[in-house]
Amino acid sequence: MNNRVEVLRGLFNYKYYTYKLRDTEHVSGVWKNTLLLILLSGLVFGISAYFGIGSEYLSKKLTSISREEYELQKLLFMAGQTILGLVFGAIMLFLPALFFWTLSDLELNKLLTVQFFVLPIYLFEKLIMIPLALSLGLTQVSSPFALGTIAQYITGNDFIIYFLATLSIFKVWAIFIEYKYLKMLTGKNPKIVLLMVIGLNLIIWLFSALVSFIQFDKIL
Template sequence: MGYRVPLFRGLREPYIISHQLRKEESFVGLWKRILLLVAVSMAIMGFSVYFGIGSEIVSKSLTDLARSDYEAYKTLFGAGQIVWGLIWALLVIFIPSLFFWTLIDVEYRKLLSVQLFVTIIFLIEKVVNIPFSIFLGVGTESNIFSLGIIVQSLTSIELIIHFFANITLFQIWAVIIQYIYFRRLSEKSPRFLLFTLIGFYLFVAMVSSLLSYIKFENII
């Protein structure tokens, strides 16, 4: 029959599910779950755009464009954000799986299954942050679940603030979940697995902070 990856049980019972993943040789419904998470990601981005989250660039053009041009610009921006929701989900699911597959000697489909659990964590993070953005106007650099809000009281260097803003409690949760699964799926040493995970997410935080720091609208 094949093994159906239980998405939410994978978060609630990582020790049990990791044991099941280790034994299984065939999987069914993996692509359906991937498409489901991609659709959820797009829906979250659409919901965020509807409430104006992340649309500061569009708002700056309000006084420079005619009403019809502004509405077209806003619609195009919204469509772009929804498409980014699709691309973001695919990147989160496939790129880390491919990276870890080259290092820890675990079947790619099993790594994809683990990455689905991680994607759920990051989707939860996006949903949780929506009310703070809507009602409090909290930006990414002031995310209350990140280290960025603490670092802001220690330095005014934007690049450093952006870097620590990309290190969140949800990211730490993701590292813990992945470490539990990798310990049971891989024969590599626990220290190697832990350093690999931490190094990967620090690199992601560094790239994300650089992209956040660069003002692309000024370049364009």
């Protein structure tokens, strides 16, 4: 395998790429590509912060603080979001890979490579929300691709709303990719593989919803 991450081929022609990955004794360029994807994650989060996505709490302070302090807080918010993006990228690459590594006899490098096709899905979802937020004022909770909007009509529980807001068509796509690769690479029972993938992602979604809920509670 060469050093180039063939994301499009990995996403849309997973059968070919799975056989290629399975038959490769040594996967090269893994750590280089890991670093690049983590940096890309930080960049995407930074771009989102640059446009003010998620900084609604700053708008409430606009009339109570000086312009200089407001700009400083915007800069700190952008820096914080960029760091969060780096951490997010590292977690979404290493956590699933290490989890599946402990439950299979696959090399860690191959499992990391699988995550190379999953992380871009999450980043694409982050990017596509930027124009929607700027043009329509939509937040993550009101994403047309997730269940958050429906949840707001059926419950007043903020945690449940945030949890359902994390369940989007992009998350389903990510689960599908992980499942297909792991099923073919591990050779395990498909039901067990599906349970592993859904179980791990469910934990990640619950934690993400909890973080969003705590941040929302602080803003209020």
